[in-house]
Amino acid sequence: SRRDAAPSPPEAELLARVRERAEARGLAAARRALREALAVAPERRDGLAWSRLAQEVGEPELALSELRRALAASPGATALREELAALEADLGPGEEVQPGEDDESFSPWAPVPADEGGAVARPRALPDAPPGFFGSHRTASTAPVRATAGDLVRFLHLFAGREDVHARQWHTHGRGSGYHPVPGPITPELLRQHLAGNLTLGAYLLRLDGTVAFFVLDLDLGKRAVERARRNASEAARLRALVHRAGLALRTELRERGVPALLADSGFKGRHAIGFLRQPLPAGEVATFVRRLAKELAPADSDLQLEPFPPSARPGPRGLGALVKLPLGVHRRTGRRAHLLDGEGRPAPDPWALLRDPPRLDAERLRDLSAALRDAGPPRRRGRSRSAPAPLPAVHNVSDVYAHDPAVALLLARCPVLAALVERALRVRRLSHEERVVLRHSLGQLEAGHPLLLALYARCPETPPAALDAGRSQGFPISCAKVRERVPEITRSVPCHCRFPEGAASYPTPLLHLGPHLGREAVEPAHGVEALSERCRSLGERQAQLEGELRAAQAHLERALAELRAPDGRKRPAVEEDER
16 A cells, blocks of 8 residues: 555655666656656655756656646745746747657657658658648648748848747657757758758747847637647638638738738647837837737637737746747648748748838837837726826927926936936836836926826836826935935936035935925925835934944044054154154
């Protein structure tokens, strides 16, 4: 019985055994050892450690299973949730690890066989593809896509992802399919192999400088729909037609909104709408835009789903972020080519005509669209009745800001830090959380400054809707010390060493630039614990600084007095006789 069985070895010992087996006998032996170890491992085990071990030995389905099991036991575990999200992203959009028949002769890296004439033959269809789902599409051309050297360079420029690593798709019967990272960029020669069907490439969207050059909306069937398609040929045909119509509708909706996009067959069960940027933009900015776009254009049919890529600007625990499969390659699981589609949704006879000069989305248009999607979202502060908000002032440049109010103009003229933040909001149209806090508790405390602050927030598409609802800041304004703590990259780049008159009821804050009266009024004790806490913290910092200076001065004085005394205790003359 289980009670009479010998106790299982410690968890760390089990993990070490699998790694030793991998080093001594190879991955096949390590995979068997991993399954044996899991059979005797404790029920409450370290899911993160086991998942990472499974990834090391090439068992992605076990890695996912361990993470999901551990997360079910500990729903609040942030590390597990982040690892699961990163692994699912690495497996690619819509690529589920599915069980299938074992085929030991199949290698995920085996090239597609060539016929006698040297042309690359069609990759074989794999038995775990949904039967009947692809219908006549399985006969679509999978011959190599011919390309000139210029076409290759142009393709790599358009689909420019992370520069030092790329992804390759794998599929093995019995283990499923997915992607794994390969060091090095995608070269023209690798792209030729991708177009020939010998391997299938993916790009990690997040580049080394934190920008992205293109984005994708992944239109896909849900899991339940795919299961129905596996069991019923007529249902598969209906869903295939549904995906076809939905893909065309998605492209039309994007174009009507001013978002140019190419449509591609994913090679499996969906469509990819691909948008190119005129210049690479910060990943956070693009991720916010495509998330809002996907939410706005979400299909009404419950069998369909729309996912944005990149979903976020975070690279995840692996440091790679989300990836997308590049078009025109052959899906390793299905053997189908991921064609670019023409206006009617058929494979484009000349895909390079679509890629030679595709329309691109510029930065200002993206920001305008993102802000419009945010502002058109569901009503904020649900359940609260409120009057219509007052119209915000129109601010498009620095002149508009300075003309808004004399007090605001004076404050920005005298505080270079606030002026730099306002310029950033106007020019770059991005404000971080810390930058918004600084502006809210300085500029936002002025009666005329608050509507101006909201207008600046509205220009920045990444500003969350809740920030646009915030009322005028109450309590103490932010101190200069706190400003330097929150936005050091700004204070290091502009003069930030203003001198203010010392007073019992004041502390250094940008609002003192408005003069003694406004300054004293701004820092008088206000109602509320938060205001008093800020006052005490600021005075405590000043007290600690003065006490440190006092101790240093006292020590210096003692050393100076000691040097002036002779060895017999009498005061020594300041200048010795032989020095005269």
